[in-house]
Amino acid sequence: MSAFLLLTVLAAQSVEPVDLLSLDAAIERCERATVLPVFAAEAQRRSAAVTGFYQEQAQIVAERFATAGKRRALREATAASVPAMPDASLPTDQELSLRQLALDDRQRALDDQRRLETMRQEAVDLKRQYFLTRCAANKKPG
Secondary structure, rough: OHHHHHHHHHHHHHHHOOHHHHHHHHHHHOOOOHHHHHOHHHHHHHHHHHHHHHHHHHHHHHHHHHHHHHHHHHHHHHHHOOOOOOOOOOOOHHHHHHHHHHHHHHHHHHHHHHHHHHHHHHHHHHHHHHHHHHHHOOOOOO
């Protein structure tokens, strides 16, 4: 499975959208049966998201390091060899540039997923606080 496909799968699992409007409506009605499972699942959900983000970032860093090493080897081989006889075992500069562009795309996608997850976490935290304030155990909604 390609790393980008893995990120897409992890993103779907870790950043599955919470229906914030429905959650707001349930909080307004103090529907504990609807609201509490969302809050109860939050720690596991955050843990899974962080693990997925970390794994993808580690892969991107490793691939960037490998690409930089190959680019350096290509430069050194090109400087040391006769231009008419390039080393066929080394990737071309164009291949390395395309690989770098793909890594940049993955990094942007990961950054977007992390940003979205952070916003979702902040929203859930604020909604939890509001729910606790609005729907205290002895208080009736209204």
